[in-house]
Each structure stands twice: as structure tokens, then as C-alpha cells.
Amino acid sequence: MNQFQYVRPAEVPAAAKAFTKGPNTHFLAGGTNLIDLMKMGVVVPERLVDINHLPLKKIEKTPGGISIGALATNTEVSIHPLIKESFPLLSLAINAGASPQLRNMATVGGNLMQRTRCPYFFDTTMPCNKRVPGSGCGALEGINRMHAIFGASDKCIAVNPSDMNVALTALDATVHVTGLKGKRAIKFADFHRLPGEHPELDNTLQKGELITSVDIPVSPYNKNVHYLKVRDRTSYAFALVSAGVALNIENNTIQGARLAMGGVAHKPWRLTETEAFLKGKPVSLDVFKQASQIAMQGARAYEYNKFKLKLAPNTILQALTTAAGLKA
Amino acid sequence: MSGKKSNNPSDSEEFLNGTRRDFLKKSSLLTAVALTPGRVVKAAEEQWDEKIAGVFEKVSLHLEVNGVKHTVAVEPRVTLLDLLREQLHLTGTKKGCDRGQCGACTVHVNGVRVNSCLSLAVTNEGKKITTIEGLANGDELHPMQEAFIEHDGFQCGYCTSGQIMSAVACIHEGHAGSEAEIREHMSGNICRCGAYPNIVNAIQAVKNGGQS
Structure with a gap:
């Protein structure tokens, strides 16, 4: 793994600031995807901003539903009584993903940021427009068994690997983010994007924006x-x-x-x-x-x-x- | 067992003057030291002051492993797995895939099972780690260790530390209610020898109060 600068801010604004200035920077939460990508040389950060100490872990009732802190682990969400009662689909989806060890580490925010598992993305000797824009797509005419059947482009046919995201989009969740320009809310359906001409962009986050919570509105879809x-x-x-x-x-x-x-x-x-x-x-x-x-x-x-x-x-x-x- | 008897590794001669690799790290460190003052001042201005490490700099880390407190210096890129094996010499935890796919590196952090290969050591400040070396009570094996022997829960043994750590957690979590549930909740631990049926038997035996 390449060396990097390590920063551990205690507050959300400082985290956003550490991200927006200077070298190629990534937030580090559970690390289950990012550390793997760093070992493989797929992502090579010059600075890691460790956000694990930020106060973003709460799962709580709000007037309109339930708010899940971005640093709540997948396990904490899936076993939480409020989630099991109001959004059992979310518990089921989370438990269908990864392993217990990984679910104990992986966070909700990190799950949203999870990169594709396309083998051409992971193999740095292969062309991949998502990893190196303009290098081509190895999967298009390669071994594309795992790949997309909806919304792909001739630049990228990779898929989002998350189970949790499937439930969150069905449940009309909202993603709350904080950046240097302040806070904003993104509808879940607008958070991830289709590859189009820019498969290097998985989502609509601006540079330095940090996911702080994912909110789910109350609904009758719990039976x-x-x-x-x-x-x-x-x-x-x-x-x-x-x-x-x-x-x-x-x-x-x-x-x-x-x-x-x-x-x-x-x-x-x-x-x-x-x-x-x-x-x-x-x-x-x-x-x-x-x-x-x-x-x-x-x-x-x-x-x-x-x-x-x-x-x-x-x-x-x-x-x-x-x-x-x-x-x- | 070395973790239990060793003194603080960062104080030991071995840690300070060890290998060629350490020498190379220290050579690099000289560059980092030259850079430090300005960077730290900048960090304070930016409110990053809780913890910052430069590219070649080691970070001071406090953690408890199998009941023994350690203060160690680690590069930010060192994983918990490598810290345990290479610096604390607790080699019971195995490195399999090193990518979170096999479970051989499973340890407990604050009582919760994780893949230590995907956890940067520096993110474990103040945490309590339990490895396979910490399960036994002196010469008395943990019931799960006994059960793996009794039920032949391994062949080559490479995945066994991870399997046992996961198995202990599986019961604590309340996920050992049936064979299907055990298999689902042990799915993060791969056994290339295919000892799965015996592993399930061992877990069921412990769950049922050690009856085999």
C-alpha cells in the first residue's frame, strides 16, 4: 500500500475542510472497500481523513421517520428495533450482503460510497473508464457475466454492488450531506448516477461533501x-x-x-x-x-x-x- | 502468548533497532521530521489537531490486546493484522487473502468480530482487541477450542484461528440457533479443506452446553 498523510478531525466542518484542500484525499470510515482498493492500487490516496471519531452514529426517530447516522455500522442498522419494526426490508437487504465481520465494520455512509466489483475496475493492468477515464471498457467485450442490463453506456457496464442501496432506494430515503458550502439533502434516487460519458463519477456528491445521515420517511411498507x-x-x-x-x-x-x-x-x-x-x-x-x-x-x-x-x-x-x- | 509476557514493544530495543525495513523507515523519517513543525502548525489552524501524521511518520497508538495494554508506533498504512503479527508477534491470527474475503484474520474489537486485514491499526486507538491467543484461560482451552479438537473442525488449520474467533462471536450474537443459521453466519470464514460440517458440529456442541 502506498504511503499517505493521515488526518483525524473531531468535527464535521474540519473533516470537510481537510478534504477540499490539497492532495488527492479520501474519507476513511469502515475501510472495508477503501483499504482493499488501496492494497490493489486501484485507489491511491495521498491523504486519508479518518472520520470515525465524528458524532455521526445515532439511529433515531424524527418527526417524519427515522434518521440513520452515516457512521452507524451495517450490523447496528440491521438489528436496530426501530429499523426492524418500521423498515424490515432494510434489515433483510443488509443481512444479505457481505459477511458478519464486514457488516460489523462497514458503515451506512461507506456502503453508499461502495465502488463497483467489476473485475476490470479492480485489475490495474486492464482498461477501465471508471478507474482511468478514456482508457476504454474491458468488460464491454470481455467477461461480462456480472454486468449491467439496464442503463449502461458504451463507456461502462459495471453495476453497483450494494444490497443496502436497493432497499434504501425502494424506501425513498434521503441522503444528508455537509460540505464547505453548507448542508444539502439529496433524494436517494438522485444520489447514484448512470455511467453515461462519465463512469468515473459514481454519484452526485461534490468534492469534499460528507454524508452525515440517511433519513427514511415513515411508510406503510413494513409488513x-x-x-x-x-x-x-x-x-x-x-x-x-x-x-x-x-x-x-x-x-x-x-x-x-x-x-x-x-x-x-x-x-x-x-x-x-x-x-x-x-x-x-x-x-x-x-x-x-x-x-x-x-x-x-x-x-x-x-x-x-x-x-x-x-x-x-x-x-x-x-x-x-x-x-x-x-x-x- | 508473546503478547501477554512482552513489555511495551515500543520501549524495547528490538522495536527500535530491528530490521533493515525499520532502518529504511527511519531514513525516510528524517525527511518527515524536517517537515513536521510547519505541518503541525497548519494542522492546528485547520482544526485537524486531534491526530495528524505525515507520509513517513509513525503515529503513537494505544490499545489493549488480550488484556495487555500496549503503546506502539505505527505507520498509518499498517493494518491491525500486520500490527498484531509483525510488531506484537501474535502470529495466531492468520493472513489469508488480506482482502476481507476469507476471514482467516478475524479478531474481536471491543467484543465484535472484524476482519483485521481491512482495519488500519491507527483507527483502533483505545480499543480492546481479542485474538486467538487471548481465548484460553491459562492452560485451559476455551470451550470452542476444545470443541474444534473434539469434532475435528480443521484439517490444515490455517483458517482455524479465524473460524474459532468467528464461532465464538456467532454464539454471542445469538446466531447459532440452527445449522442453517450457523452456516449463514459463518459464511465469512472460508475453509479450503472443507471442514465445514465438523465446524458446524463444534459450534452446535458449544451452543448446547458442550454436549457432543
Whole structure:
């Protein structure tokens, strides 16, 4: 690992300041992704700003919902009574990711900042527009089995690897950030971006902006939920496809639906058209089958990930039927 | 066991005048020392004053390992795993993948299991670390260590320290209720020999009060 300057600020404003001035700087939280990337030479910071001492760990009720401090660990969130009661989809999604050891270290803010697991991004001998803009995309005509089927560009077909993000986008979370220019709130759906011409940008954060909390509004989506993750081994692997589903069912009618997919796009993939289709429909296998097809509109596969065109709708269908308590 | 009997490593001759690698670090340190005053002043102005280390500088770190307090000097890029093995000579914790994928380096930090290969040592200021060397009570093995022997929970043994540290945490967390739950919550520890069924048996035996 290359050497770097190490700074440990005690206050949020000082952290932002340490970031914006001087050399190539990164915030360090749980480190489960960044330290790995530094060992591989994929990310080579000249300065690390250790934010672990900042007071950003609280999980608490707010007038409109629940606020999760950016430094709360994945484990702390997934087992928290408020989260389990109000947002069980989030607990399920977090527990589907990584291993217990990693979840004990990884933070909520860090999970949002997690880089793609595309092997061409990790291999510094390969071209990758995300790692070295303009160098090309090794995955486009390479081994692209794990890659995107939605929203990709000819510059990048990598996917966002997070499970937690799938739940947070479905639950309409808001990301609160602080930078030198002050505070602002970013809708979760606007936080991560599609690759377009600039795959080196994973998200819409400005330089030096620090995630301080993720807020989730109260909603009726805490009963009929399911997170289904399909992967190459039973546990501890990144998703080929995952589906997060939350339904608000009254008298066998779907009052509202929240759906998102993971492992299929450069950002957690919210399925708003499918949600609109489901609203007002009766709970039935036939409706869910139609929904799973609507979810696939605009999908495009590459040489080695064509299986996802079949796997993705099947995953949604099964997640919907399980969430609704139907026997498929 | 060296951690328990050793004095503060930073005070020892061995630590100060050890290897060629240390010599090289100290050569670099001379450059850093020359830079220090201005940088520290700047740090204070910027309110970074709690802790700052230059590129070649070592940071003073206090932590407790297996009940023994240590004050050590580490470069910011040193992982907790390397600190334990290379500076504190607690080599029971193994380096497998060094990337958080295998679990061989699992230790407990403030009672919680983590991958020590992905944790920078400097981020563990004031924390309590338990390694495999800290589980036994003198010559009396921890029940999980006994159970791994009893149930043949290993072949080559390389992953075993991590497996045992994880297994102890798995029960503490309340995740040892069934074989499926144990397998899910032990999934961060890979065993290339494939001793998984016996590892599960060992954990179940401890969970059930040591009955095998």
C-alpha cells in the first residue's frame, strides 16, 4: 500500500475542510472497500481523513421517520428495533450482503460510497473508464457475466454492488450531506448516477461533501416485504440479480408497491413503472407475472449476461409472491 | 502468548533497532521530521489537531490486546493484522487473502468480530482487541477450542484461528440457533479443506452446553 498523510478531525466542518484542500484525499470510515482498493492500487490516496471519531452514529426517530447516522455500522442498522419494526426490508437487504465481520465494520455512509466489483475496475493492468477515464471498457467485450442490463453506456457496464442501496432506494430515503458550502439533502434516487460519458463519477456528491445521515420517511411498507438475492453461492457473494419488494396490501388489493433491483445497473434500480402498474391491482400470481415483465422494459444484455434477462423477472416474481404471502 | 509476557514493544530495543525495513523507515523519517513543525502548525489552524501524521511518520497508538495494554508506533498504512503479527508477534491470527474475503484474520474489537486485514491499526486507538491467543484461560482451552479438537473442525488449520474467533462471536450474537443459521453466519470464514460440517458440529456442541 502506498504511503499517505493521515488526518483525524473531531468535527464535521474540519473533516470537510481537510478534504477540499490539497492532495488527492479520501474519507476513511469502515475501510472495508477503501483499504482493499488501496492494497490493489486501484485507489491511491495521498491523504486519508479518518472520520470515525465524528458524532455521526445515532439511529433515531424524527418527526417524519427515522434518521440513520452515516457512521452507524451495517450490523447496528440491521438489528436496530426501530429499523426492524418500521423498515424490515432494510434489515433483510443488509443481512444479505457481505459477511458478519464486514457488516460489523462497514458503515451506512461507506456502503453508499461502495465502488463497483467489476473485475476490470479492480485489475490495474486492464482498461477501465471508471478507474482511468478514456482508457476504454474491458468488460464491454470481455467477461461480462456480472454486468449491467439496464442503463449502461458504451463507456461502462459495471453495476453497483450494494444490497443496502436497493432497499434504501425502494424506501425513498434521503441522503444528508455537509460540505464547505453548507448542508444539502439529496433524494436517494438522485444520489447514484448512470455511467453515461462519465463512469468515473459514481454519484452526485461534490468534492469534499460528507454524508452525515440517511433519513427514511415513515411508510406503510413494513409488513409485506421480501429481499431476494440470487448469487453464485448460498451466502457471501455479490448479487447476480437481487430484488427488494415492499407491498402495502389491504383487503387483497395492492394499495402501493415499492420495488428495486440490485446487480443490474450502475445504480440501485428502482422500478417506478412496475410500482405504478401494481397500484390498485388485486394480489394474484397473474398480476405479479405481468409486473415482472414490465420491470424488464429497456433491458439489454451482453455476451455473457444474457441469463439475467430471464433471471431478473423470475427473481422479481418470486420476491413479489413471497412478500405477498402467495404460494407460487 | 508473546503478547501477554512482552513489555511495551515500543520501549524495547528490538522495536527500535530491528530490521533493515525499520532502518529504511527511519531514513525516510528524517525527511518527515524536517517537515513536521510547519505541518503541525497548519494542522492546528485547520482544526485537524486531534491526530495528524505525515507520509513517513509513525503515529503513537494505544490499545489493549488480550488484556495487555500496549503503546506502539505505527505507520498509518499498517493494518491491525500486520500490527498484531509483525510488531506484537501474535502470529495466531492468520493472513489469508488480506482482502476481507476469507476471514482467516478475524479478531474481536471491543467484543465484535472484524476482519483485521481491512482495519488500519491507527483507527483502533483505545480499543480492546481479542485474538486467538487471548481465548484460553491459562492452560485451559476455551470451550470452542476444545470443541474444534473434539469434532475435528480443521484439517490444515490455517483458517482455524479465524473460524474459532468467528464461532465464538456467532454464539454471542445469538446466531447459532440452527445449522442453517450457523452456516449463514459463518459464511465469512472460508475453509479450503472443507471442514465445514465438523465446524458446524463444534459450534452446535458449544451452543448446547458442550454436549457432543
